[in-house]
Amino acid sequence: MNVGQTIINGLALGALYALVAVGLALVFGVLRLINFAQGELITAGAYTLSLTTNWPVIAQILLCFVVCIGLSVAIERIAFRPLRGAAPATTLVATFAVAFALEAVWLIAFGANGRPAGPLSTLNTIAIRGSLNLRWITIVEIAAGLVLLGGTALILNRTSIGLQMRAAATDFRTARLLGVRTNLVISFAFVIAGVMAAVVALLYTVQTPLVTQTFGLDITIIALVGAVVGGLDRLWTATAGGFAIGFATSVLGDVLPASQEKFLTAFVFLLVILLLLLRPGGLFTGFGRTTVERV
Amino acid sequence: MSRLRSVQTLLASIGLLLVVALIGSGTTAATQQNFITALISAIIVYGLYVFVGNSGVISFGQISFVAIGAFSAGLFTIPAQPKHFVLVGLWSFIADHTVSNFASYLIAAGLGALFALIVGLPLMRLSGIAAGIATFAVLEITYNLFLQWTKIGPGPTTLSLVPISVGVWEALLGAVAAAIVAFLYQSSRRGRLLRASREDPAASQAIGVNVTRERWLAFTLSGGLCGLGGALLVHQLGSITVDQVYLELTFLTLAMLVIGGSGSLWGATVGALGISLLDSWLSAAENTVHVVFFSVSLPNGASDLILGVIMAAMLLFRPQGVTGGAEFSLGFVNRLRSRRSRAGVEPSRTGVEGEPKPTLEQDMQPTQGVESRAER
Amino acid sequence: MPEPALEVEALEVRYGAVPALRGATLSIEKGEIVGLVGPNGAGKSTLLHAIMGALPIAAGSVRFEGRPLAGIPTERIVRQGLALVPEGRHIFPDLTVDENLRLGLVGRGSTDGIAEDLERVRTLFPVVHEFRGRQAGLLSGGQQQQLAIARALVSKPRLLLLDEPSLGLAPSVVETVWNTLGEIRSTGVTILLVEQRAQITVGFADRTYVLGDGRVKMELGPQDADDTERMVEAYFGS
Numbered sequence: 001m002n003v004g005q006t007i008i009n010g011l012a013l014g015a016l017y018a019l020v021a022v023g024l025a026l027v028f029g030v031l032r033l034i035n036f037a038q039g040e041l042i043t044a045g046a047y048t049l050s051l052t053t054n055w056p057v058i059a060q061i062l063l064c065f066v067v068c069i070g071l072s073v074a075i076e077r078i079a080f081r082p083l084r085g086a087a088p089a090t091t092l093v094a095t096f097a098v099a100f101a102l103e104a105v106w107l108i109a110f111g112a113n114g115r116p117a118g119p120l121s122t123l124n125t126i127a128i129r130g131s132l133n134l135r136w137i138t139i140v141e142i143a144a145g146l147v148l149l150g151g152t153a154l155i156l157n158r159t160s161i162g163l164q165m166r167a168a169a170t171d172f173r174t175a176r177l178l179g180v181r182t183n184l185v186i187s188f189a190f191v192i193a194g195v196m197a198a199v200v201a202l203l204y205t206v207q208t209p210l211v212t213q214t215f216g217l218d219i220t221i222i223a224l225v226g227a228v229v230g231g232l233d234r235l236w237t238a239t240a241g242g243f244a245i246g247f248a249t250s251v252l253g254d255v256l257p258a259s260q261e262k263f264l265t266a267f268v269f270l271l272v273i274l275l276l277l278l279r280p281g282g283l284f285t286g287f288g289r290t291t292v293e294r295v
Numbered sequence: 296m297s298r299l300r301s302v303q304t305l306l307a308s309i310g311l312l313l314v315v316a317l318i319g320s321g322t323t324a325a326t327q328q329n330f331i332t333a334l335i336s337a338i339i340v341y342g343l344y345v346f347v348g349n350s351g352v353i354s355f356g357q358i359s360f361v362a363i364g365a366f367s368a369g370l371f372t373i374p375a376q377p378k379h380f381v382l383v384g385l386w387s388f389i390a391d392h393t394v395s396n397f398a399s400y401l402i403a404a405g406l407g408a409l410f411a412l413i414v415g416l417p418l419m420r421l422s423g424i425a426a427g428i429a430t431f432a433v434l435e436i437t438y439n440l441f442l443q444w445t446k447i448g449p450g451p452t453t454l455s456l457v458p459i460s461v462g463v464w465e466a467l468l469g470a471v472a473a474a475i476v477a478f479l480y481q482s483s484r485r486g487r488l489l490r491a492s493r494e495d496p497a498a499s500q501a502i503g504v505n506v507t508r509e510r511w512l513a514f515t516l517s518g519g520l521c522g523l524g525g526a527l528l529v530h531q532l533g534s535i536t537v538d539q540v541y542l543e544l545t546f547l548t549l550a551m552l553v554i555g556g557s558g559s560l561w562g563a564t565v566g567a568l569g570i571s572l573l574d575s576w577l578s579a580a581e582n583t584v585h586v587v588f589f590s591v592s593l594p595n596g597a598s599d600l601i602l603g604v605i606m607a608a609m610l611l612f613r614p615q616g617v618t619g620g621a622e623f624s625l626g627f628v629n630r631l632r633s634r635r636s637r638a639g640v641e642p643s644r645t646g647v648e649g650e651p652k653p654t655l656e657q658d659m660q661p662t663q664g665v666e667s668r669a670e671r
Numbered sequence: 672m673p674e675p676a677l678e679v680e681a682l683e684v685r686y687g688a689v690p691a692l693r694g695a696t697l698s699i700e701k702g703e704i705v706g707l708v709g710p711n712g713a714g715k716s717t718l719l720h721a722i723m724g725a726l727p728i729a730a731g732s733v734r735f736e737g738r739p740l741a742g743i744p745t746e747r748i749v750r751q752g753l754a755l756v757p758e759g760r761h762i763f764p765d766l767t768v769d770e771n772l773r774l775g776l777v778g779r780g781s782t783d784g785i786a787e788d789l790e791r792v793r794t795l796f797p798v799v800h801e802f803r804g805r806q807a808g809l810l811s812g813g814q815q816q817q818l819a820i821a822r823a824l825v826s827k828p829r830l831l832l833l834d835e836p837s838l839g840l841a842p843s844v845v846e847t848v849w850n851t852l853g854e855i856r857s858t859g860v861t862i863l864l865v866e867q868r869a870q871i872t873v874g875f876a877d878r879t880y881v882l883g884d885g886r887v888k889m890e891l892g893p894q895d896a897d898d899t900e901r902m903v904e905a906y907f908g909s
Contacts, residue, residue: 034424082611092427093353093553094610100546101603107596160777167763167774174761177723179749179778179826221431228428266439269432276432277417280425 004132006254012138014247015145019200020223021242022152023193025235029169030189033083034224034232036095037075040102041068041194042216045201047110050117050211060119065198072194073187099217106213114210123206137206144199149239152192156235161188169235222249222268229275231282240284245272305478307623308564309471312337315568316467327463328531329575333568334466335527339544340551340567341473341560342520345480346513348557351493352422355545356414356430359437360518362540363410364403364525366441366448369457369535372399377456384445396460400469400526407522408515415514419507422496434545441537448537455534461527469527473520477560480516489513547574550606558620565618570602577601674737676701676830676861677722682731683885684714684721691717693885694731699830704852704862706872706879710906713882715865716758719832723755724748735830749778754828758835758865760819764808771807771822772799778826785825791858792821795851813844820851830861837866849875869906870896881906 020038027035045068052060079098083091123137156162164185167175176182197216204219205211223242230241249268256264275283312334319330343357370378370385371394379390394402418429441448448454461469480486489509492499500506529535547570555566577598609616677699684692692714699705707715720726722733724745733740740748754775762771772792776785793800796817802810807818816836823831833852837845856862866872873879874896881888883906895901 079607079611086610086614087423090610090614092424093549094607096546097550097603097606097610099603101600101607104596104598104600104603108594108600112595160773163766163770163774164777166766170763170765171761173725174757174763175774176745177725177749177755177757177761178774178822179746180774181746181777225428225432228424232424262443263439266436269435269439272432273418273429276421276425276429280421 002132006251008132008134008138008142009254010247010250012141013250014243014245015141016200016203017219017223017226017246018145018239018243019148019196020220021227021230022149022235022239023196024220024224024227024242025232025238026152026165026189027193028227028232028238029235030165030172030186031080031084031091032172033080033086033091034095035080035193036092036220036224037079037099037102038193038197038224039216039218039220040099040106041072041075041197042201042204042219043103043106043211043213044068044071044216045198046117046205046211046215047106047115049119049201049205050115053117053119057119061198061202064201065195068198068201069191069194072190072197076187076190103213103217110211110213112212114212116209117211118205118209120202120206121209137203141203144203145243148196148199155192161185165189222246225269225272229272229283231285234282234285237282237284241282244283301482301622304559304561304622305474308474308478308560311564311568312467312470312474315572316463319463329572329579331461331463331466331531332575333571334463334470335461335524335531336548336551336571337470337564337567338473338524338527339521339548340555340563341470341477342517342524343548343552344557344560344563345477345520346510346517347552348559348563349481349486349489349493349513350510352510353427354430354514354517355427355549356433356437357517357521358540358545358548359434360407360411360521361525361528361544362437362441362537364407364522365529365535365540366454366525367406367522368399368403368526369454369529370448371402372396372458372530373454373456381456382445382449382454385448386446389447396458396530399530400523403526404519404523407525408519411518411521412511412515415511415518419510419514434541438537438541451537453534453536454529457529457533457535459530459533461531466527466531469523473523474560474564476516476520477563480513481560485509485512547602550602553614554606554609554616556616556618556620558615559618559622561623562616562618562620566616569617574598574602673701675699675734676703676736677863678732678734679718679722680732680734682718682721682733683729684717684726685729690729691885692721695882695885695887697880697887699861699863701829701861702856702859703877704856704864704875706876707863707865707882708867708869708872708879709882709888711867714885715882716834718882719755719834719863719865722748722832723753746778749826749828750780752780752827752829753832754778754823754826754830755832756819756823756834756836758838760812760815762807762810762815762818762822764806766807767804768799768807768810768818769803771818772803772825775822775825780827784827788825788827792824795824795854796821813840813848816840816844816848817851820848820855824855824860828860830863831855832863832865834865835867836864837868869902873902 020042023038024035027033027038045064048064048067049060052063055063075098080095083094086094123135123140125136126133127136127139128134156166161184164175164180165188167178168180168182168185172182200219201216204215208215222245226242226245227238228241230239230244231237245268248271249264252267253261253264256267279285315330315333319327322330339361342360343354346352346357347354370389371392373393375393378385378393382390414433418426418433421429442451444450481490488499488504492504492506492509496506525540551566551570552563553566554570555564556562577593580593581595581598675698679695679697681694681696682692683690683694695714695718707718709715717726721728722740724740724743728741735751735753738751763774766774772789779785798810798814798817799821802814807815810818820833820836836848840848852862852864864872864876873891874893876893879891881891891901
């Protein structure tokens with residue numbers, strides 16, 4: 001077992017989960033809504049890729065973005081607007097229902113057998129040989145994570161809409177009183193979530209080229225769990241949590257002896273419970289806070 | 296609350312269960328299974344309700360106790376010879392013992408309660424999202440263990456050869472028993488204390504309610520009821536696979552409770568029976584059914600879609616569920632009691648001035664304050 | 672005669688079934704500083720929030736410069752020229768002072784004159800410039816209050832609503848804040864000032880309304896500030 005390999009693979013998977021977590025955290029920040037249906041955006045993007053396998057790759061990628069962003073904004077408009085003001089636990093169950101309904105839609109539309117997709121499958125080749133077998137996809141995943149998270153940070157900190165988003169996430173009511181265009185801000189959060197979903201769909205199909213109706217659900221559940229453990233009510237703690245659970249899952253998968261490997265899920269979730277018990281408000285919270293945590 | 300008024304809801308629930316059983320007993324053997332499923336669903340939803348309904352804390356993990364109940368009841372009632380032959384890696388304690396069907400119900404409920412007791416000990420201090428995720432973790436862990444650990448079960452294969460001993464009347468008996476247990480708990484002092492903590496955690500703590508401990512009790516009781524439900528399930532089907540007691544059942548039972556109305560026993564009853572029968576009918580419709588004059592043939596998976604949409608719609612527009620979280624009560628009986636009951640605190644009535652009952656841990660903003668939830 | 676800046680007529684606002692305002696009526700002329708006092712729970716904050724469109728109006732009307740405000744979303748009301756400094760300041764603690772200020776710019780009706788307004792605000796409230804890079808949550812109560820007012824001012828309001836700006840502030844700081852209000856008025860901004868401390872408000876404002884039980888009970892002038900009997904009647908009379 002190669003330590004370097006394990007760490008790099010961990011970073012790549014962590015980056016992927018971090019991207020999902022960012023989408024979840026942004027939406028939670030402005031709406032206090034836990035978007036279980038985020039995973040369906042990823043699935044939608046993946047199915048789009050599977051339907052357009054004959055297209056040029058650029059076109060495939062573009063359409064994937066259009067579908068993910070469009071669906072994201074549509075779901076917000078149709079399903080989530082009435083949920084504003086409900087308690088997070090209620091929204092969790094409601095978005096769970098939306099996700100469930102969408103999965104049935106995929107089943108009806110595409111059947112239970114998977115569809116192949118993978119426009120970027122060429123990335124699944126070795127880039128660097130030697131002591132580390134580095135695949136292109138691993139590099140791309142880490143790079144994508146850095147670029148997109150960095151871009152999100154830039155938007156949030158350097159643009160007016162980003163400032164409004166941060167304000168709305170802190171104190172929605174006061175932001176509204178100041179004249180912040182709340183619907184615009186919320187839609188923007190969903191746009192970013194859609195972008196993240198598209199990227200994840202593109203990257204995930206490289207190593208999992210078969211699209212089924214639960215394609216995005218599994219990764220979203222894990223990312224959500226990670227985000228909650230990290231601390232859902234702050235963007236960067238949630239993202240760090242998503243990254244951490246991805247990293248931990250990958251590393252544990254490499255580290256566990258073969259006989260125990262089938263219990264990987266159990267180990268990860270046991271860790272989750274432990275962390276939630278130790279710090280229910282979030283693992284990474286407490287760094288740089290000036291005000292009291294809201295549970 | 297007046298005894299007479301509150302017992303109404305138990306009687307009404309039992310009544311509805313009885314009606315379902317009677318209708319079921321008069322149908323074909325195949326259709327009858329749907330009614331049995333509805334009654335067993337009620338047991339599981341009662342189990343869910345005892346905890347989620349009374350504490351207001353959402354739990355995604357109760358189905359793990361159903362799983363424990365189903366597998367334990369199944370494993371202990373499979374005849375010894377095939378058991379040794381098929382399930383080779385089984386822990387000898389399980390492999391060597393066989394019990395009667397009736398005993399298996401007790402074991403299932405007992406084990407369900409025991410595991411809930413153990414799991415609940417650390418988890419009950421959590422609330423809100425943390426509780427939801429932690430209980431979800433319990434579900435995942437249980438699933439993983441049953442899927443992979445051949446010492447305690449058949450692993451990924453189906454556990455079969457379980458004696459089928461649950462017909463309509465056995466299911467009814469189980470459901471009525473569960474309803475009575477749920478009712479007794481919610482009317483008890485400790486049940487009311489827990490409901491008080493649902494309405495206002497801070498205030499109830501201030502008067503000395505140990506919220507964590509009350510939740511623990513409800514959670515344990517819930518585990519027992521869910522375990523019983525699992526046992527009945529496995530004795531209805533004659534087999535069980537781990538996927539049958541995982542995410543889909545979790546979602547379904549949660550939907551039943553929420554759509555029915557998570558705040559009341561009547562809501563749990565209505566939700567469980569209604570949604571279960573609807574689900575059965577929709578699944579049958581995927582193979583063509585006849586509705587009045589025309590035949591309906593839904594595409595595969597449409598039943599899930601419709602249920603998901605209904606559940607989402609319910610939570611969007613009527614988060615307090617069909618019954619509004621109110622218990623069943625007949626108007627004229629209430630008027631007889633109105634003078635006495637108006638003065639007291641009624642845990643299962645609707646809130647101030649007909650406002651919707653609080654559901655699933657909503658922020659309890661004072662109605663007088665400027666903070667209006669509807670504004671967001 | 673020019674239209675009053677603000678006209679509230681028989682305004683009713685409810686929280687569910689509980690009435691908070693039962694028919695409040697008042698009017699404010701352009702350039703005035705009008706006070707609004709009353710016991711706790713009288714509905715003062717409710718009135719301000721209803722004017723800003725943050726609470727639904729059950730009955731009655733609100734008119735700003737002759738145009739009705741009822742049913743218009745808050746974001747449009749702000750851009751029409753109203754601003755609210757909410758009770759408790761509600762600055763964004765994790766954002767810097769400058770970022771808090773810039774947030775106020777979001778509600779401007781037009782984009783010209785930003786630099787001048789920012790400059791003016793920095794002169795009025797030096798703390799806003801001095802601590803511009805600091806996290807707003809680290810400021811003192813009085814400084815946060817000044818930031819909150821500054822933030823409201825940069826949205827270029829013609830009517831400024833303040834909800835208990837003196838709450839939790841030392842008397843000397845309160846005086847500074849109120850003097851600033853006088854300067855703000857002199858730039859042509861109309862002010863509606865909600866306060867708990869009745870006597871001081873009555874003495875300071877051009878006119879003061881007394882709100883009680885969701886209705887406007889009476890109107891006082893600065894000359895009534897020392898009239899104890901009248902003040903008691905205002906607060907406790909029916």
